[in-house]
Amino acid sequence: MADGIEAAWDRVAELARTPGAGAIRPLMGDAGRADRLIRRAGDVRADLTKTSLSAEVLDALLDLARARGVLASRDAMARGEAINTTEGRAVLHMALRGPRGAFKAGSEDASAEVHDTLDAMRAFCARVHGAQSNGEIRFTDVVNIGIGGSDLGPQMAARALWRAGMPMRAHYLSNVDGHAWEAMRHGLDPARTLVLVASKTFTTAETMANAHLVRDWLRAGLGEAEAGSHLVALSTNLKATAAFGVPEAQVFGFKDWVGGRFSMWSAIGLSVALACGWDVFQALLDGARTMDEHFLSAPEAENLPLLMALAEVWHVDMLGYPTRAVLPYDERLARFPAHLQQVEMESLGKRVTLGGLPVARPTGPVVFGEPGTNAQHSFMQLLHQGTTPVPADIVLVANPDHGFEENHRQLLANGLAQAEALLRGRDATEVREEMEAKGMDAAAVEALLPHRLFPGDRPSTTLLIPHLDAATLGQLVALYEHKVFCLGALWNVNAFDQWGVELGKQLAGVLVPELAPGAQAGAHDPSTTALIAEIHRLRGG
Numbered sequence: 001m002a003d004g005i006e007a008a009w010d011r012v013a014e015l016a017r018t019p020g021a022g023a024i025r026p027l028m029g030d031a032g033r034a035d036r037l038i039r040r041a042g043d044v045r046a047d048l049t050k051t052s053l054s055a056e057v058l059d060a061l062l063d064l065a066r067a068r069g070v071l072a073s074r075d076a077m078a079r080g081e082a083i084n085t086t087e088g089r090a091v092l093h094m095a096l097r098g099p100r101g102a103f104k105a106g107s108e109d110a111s112a113e114v115h116d117t118l119d120a121m122r123a124f125c126a127r128v129h130g131a132q133s134n135g136e137i138r139f140t141d142v143v144n145i146g147i148g149g150s151d152l153g154p155q156m157a158a159r160a161l162w163r164a165g166m167p168m169r170a171h172y173l174s175n176v177d178g179h180a181w182e183a184m185r186h187g188l189d190p191a192r193t194l195v196l197v198a199s200k201t202f203t204t205a206e207t208m209a210n211a212h213l214v215r216d217w218l219r220a221g222l223g224e225a226e227a228g229s230h231l232v233a234l235s236t237n238l239k240a241t242a243a244f245g246v247p248e249a250q251v252f253g254f255k256d257w258v259g260g261r262f263s264m265w266s267a268i269g270l271s272v273a274l275a276c277g278w279d280v281f282q283a284l285l286d287g288a289r290t291m292d293e294h295f296l297s298a299p300e301a302e303n304l305p306l307l308m309a310l311a312e313v314w315h316v317d318m319l320g321y322p323t324r325a326v327l328p329y330d331e332r333l334a335r336f337p338a339h340l341q342q343v344e345m346e347s348l349g350k351r352v353t354l355g356g357l358p359v360a361r362p363t364g365p366v367v368f369g370e371p372g373t374n375a376q377h378s379f380m381q382l383l384h385q386g387t388t389p390v391p392a393d394i395v396l397v398a399n400p401d402h403g404f405e406e407n408h409r410q411l412l413a414n415g416l417a418q419a420e421a422l423l424r425g426r427d428a429t430e431v432r433e434e435m436e437a438k439g440m441d442a443a444a445v446e447a448l449l450p451h452r453l454f455p456g457d458r459p460s461t462t463l464l465i466p467h468l469d470a471a472t473l474g475q476l477v478a479l480y481e482h483k484v485f486c487l488g489a490l491w492n493v494n495a496f497d498q499w500g501v502e503l504g505k506q507l508a509g510v511l512v513p514e515l516a517p518g519a520q521a522g523a524h525d526p527s528t529t530a531l532i533a534e535i536h537r538l539r540g541g
């Protein structure tokens with residue numbers, strides 16, 4: 001078996017060594033290319049034809065996926081097996097949007113737990129949204145206090161889906177930097193603000209520090225007894241939520257088989273339901289479910305998350321492209337790259353295999369991004385003319401929810417143009433002709449020529465959706481979640497733990513008391529020791 005896997009890797013590597021392996025333009029005329037590399041899953045039309053996946057390369061990569069048993073691993077995840085081996089947990093975010101009775105974690109009925117919580121969340125939203133007509137106070141604002149997966153997913157979704165006239169305004173407090181709360185609190189009235197403390201563990205230092213700040217603000221504005229009724233907890237740690245003073249009826253739980261970065265579909269998504277309305281949240285879950293159904297049923301060659309994962313293996317491991325850009329051409333998706341950064345980099349930033357051995361090849365790429373067209377005026381220069389290609393995911397939304405048609409045409413045209421420019425580049429003949437047509441003399445033309453050339457053959461994947469709504473957003477996010485799963489299986493790493501975040505947390509815990517006025521620094525490296533001394537000096541003690 002292991003030999004079969006290594007043979008499959010070798011075959012892909014052999015193709016990567018053939019001259020021109022990274023070229024895309026020569027492949028564009030291949031018959032059958034669109035059939036192989038343009039795939040629909042739900043409402044998402046994904047075009048991978050602007051990559052250097054030739055028919056041969058794709059076949060070799062699909063053989064690798066088969067040798068690695070990616071779809072068999074997928075089925076083990078769906079069966080609720082404890083595939084997160086370093087934490088001994090199942091991985092069941094699909095249960096969060098699945099039908100009743102569909103998922104088990106060991107002998108536990110995972111779906112029953114999910115649906116009980118969803119029912120409680122829906123009833124809570126109905127109460128909050130209907131409060132004014134019942135003569136209760138009407139909450140206008142919801143503050144979600146959380147960080148990482150307890151912030152990025154819901155924040156991204158609320159930003160993408162909130163429209164004027166929806167029930168509440170959502171605010172997201174994540175950074176322990178007090179400036180964040182300082183800026184937020186001035187716009188809020190404690191009497192009309194519902195505060196959600198979102199934390200899987202309910203021990204995350206930043207979240208708990210902010211939760212104390214905001215609870216003090218509620219208490220100062222409303223008195224201690226009243227403040228409790230404005231507090232809601234979203235957590236797996238029910239003991240800690242009670243100790244913090246959240247009434248039991250306002251605690252929404254979930255289980256440890258929901259990873260933080262995959263938790264926006266759980267109670268952690270309550271801020272989205274409160275801000276945008278229950279139907280929107282339900283449509284988000286249903287959208288994700290649509291992608292789950294595709295992922296669970298499509299064979300390898302048609303399985304979009306798997307195809308995107310295979311393209312990444314080709315780029316990262318075979319062509320040596322260590323980064324990827326995510327460019328949503330929709331301002332409402334401004335936080336989509338940030339959410340994917342956690343989903344992908346916290347999952348795939350791994351250096352040992354499931355068996356604890358060093359990986360044989362590079363794993364997760366650096367993911368970064370900004371909405372288009374803004375990205376074009378900041379970092380796209382490097383994608384066009386930098387030394388190492390950066391594959392780009394370009395997300396296009398065919399129909400806007402505004403009436404400014406000309407703006408939208410410009411937006412779409414720019415997204416298409418970037419992908420086209422990355423692919424085709426600009427050769428010397430074209431650049432010379434353009435400069436000569438402008439009347440430039442021959443010396444100037446030759447001097448400027450190298451600066452104006454674009455190598456082209458730079459890969460991109462275009463994801464096109466008809467509208468941006470809860471259903472399509474759910475599909476998009478689930479698509480990337482499943483892509484991450486496939487990459488974890490291909491690279492044989494645990495995509496569901498995150499031990500790498502622990503050391504910094506522990507060291508910060510040691511440093512906090514050392515930064516108190518008059519405190520002595522402990523043993524550190526010379527650079528850190530000098531920085532502590534300088535901070536004390538600048539802070540006057």
Ligand SMILES: O=P(O)(O)OC[C@H]1O[C@](O)(CO)[C@@H](O)[C@@H]1O
Pocket residue numbers: 147148149150198199200201202203204207260261346498501
């Ligand atoms: O929801 P919690 O437990 O507060 O954790 C927040 C985030 O912190 C992390 O553990 C990383 O530090 C993430 O995985 C998680 O999403």
